[in-house]
Amino acid sequence: MNIKQRVIVLIREVEKGKYSNIALNEYFRANKLSKKERGFITELFYGVIRNKIFLDYEIEKRTKTIKKDWLKDLLRISIYQGTFMNGDEKGVVWEATELAKKKFSVPVGKFVNGVLRSYFREKDEELKELRENNRLDILHSYPKWFYEKVQEEYGNEAENFLISLKKVPYMSVRVNKLKYTEEEFEDLLKELDIDIIKKVETVYYIDSGEVLYTDEFKDGKIIVQDGSSYLAGRILNPKPGDIVVDTCSAPGSKTAVLGELMENNGEILALDIHSHKLKLISENLNKLGINIVLPVKMDARKLKEQGKHFDKILVDAPCSGYGVLRKKPEALYNKNLENVVELAKLQYEILESASKVLKIGGELVYSTCTIFKEENTLNIEKFLNENKNFSVMKMDIPENVLGEYDKFGGFLINYKEEILDNFYIIKMRKDSEEC
Structure with a gap:
């Protein structure tokens, strides 16, 4: 299955009510994928959810009602990839067109091609206009009430909050000192060729989730936990x-x-x-x-x-x-x-x-x-x-x-x-x- 088709399956699960982190973790446990594939799927999947308001705004400007959820998700993924991942726009359009042709028909493929070409042709001007017209709620993909609330509470800092909450999170695990030591865990990270991004006492932010498949995790020597959550208890x-x-x-x-x-x-x-x-x-x-x-x-x-x-x-x-x-x-x-x-x-x-x-x-x-x-x-x-x-x-x-x-x-x-x-x-x- 094409990677974008995999992402569409995951987005559908979230749209039906499943938590995004649970959907993604279950998918990775059930499918053997390379580190590169997992990273790409994670970026596309979370990226579409984080930016859904902006993506749907741009799609709705160029289409009437799209009845097929699969098709709308394909357009979301493609616009996200070309806007936020610096994907090659021509390549993005071509791949989406081919997927739509195979899934539905040649006319549907042409429809997808037209929508995406229209967006990428106008993209830079669109982004500029949203900022100039103070539509940061759409630009950063927030419900209007939420944007206004953050602006009211944080004033000049509001946009910094909005940008911060859209950043890609890192995997974080805490060493359970009843069973394990920080030194032992750091030796394990070296064995797995995993880098430490940040350390907050016994909580480690790392660049791979591979530790979740180790005996150390199964045995309770490490636990998934954010540093903020840890600090509340500590x-x-x-x-x-x-x-x-x-x-x-x-x-x-x-x-x-x-x-x-x-x-x-x-x-x-x-x-x-x-x-x-x-x-x-x-x-x-x-x-x-x-x-x-x-x-x-x-x-x-x-x-x-x-x-x-x-x-x-x-x-x-x-x-x-x-x-x-x-x-x-x-x-x-x-x-x-x-x-x-x-x-x-x-x-x-x-x-x-x-x-x-x-x-x-x-x-x-x-x-x-x-x-x-x-x-x-x-x-x-x-x-x-x-x-x-x-x-x-x-x-x-x-x-x-x-x-x-x-x-x-x-x-x-x-x-x-x-x-x-x-x-x-x-x-x-x-x-x-x-x-």
């Missing part, structure tokens, strides 16, 4: 013997950081509202050799209704996910501003509930993988105003992780950081009973 910094709760645990990667820091000594309650996710948490943590975790089916908003109190609490709250668009670009198309407001309310309810069962002198980390202030700074402002018995603690952010502190001391890993996911983290202490 900053909480639970000690051996602590009683800890991870309020929104699945799939358990942050819970694993907590278990490792506790040296597998103490107790962690890992909450989730879905039974099938509790099984996933157990499987992942057993693989990593962590046995102090008790998965519990519970709505974290009801945490305050049970009698147990905790030394440390991680509230990595459900959020809009706009900080991880590099890895899950389809999230742009299935949420809106109303969802952000609803999520901010949910996050606050979880945070408020968790605060009631934190011991005096206990510590709590609140984090989200999003960039909007409703879900981050504004939630913290409301919480601190209503809970005078809490204070913000200083955090140890690695020097090679870039971002900005907000007025309360929360840290947003933002567009200045080229590699890690955008992420908000703040740490608080309960100084006394409620004032």
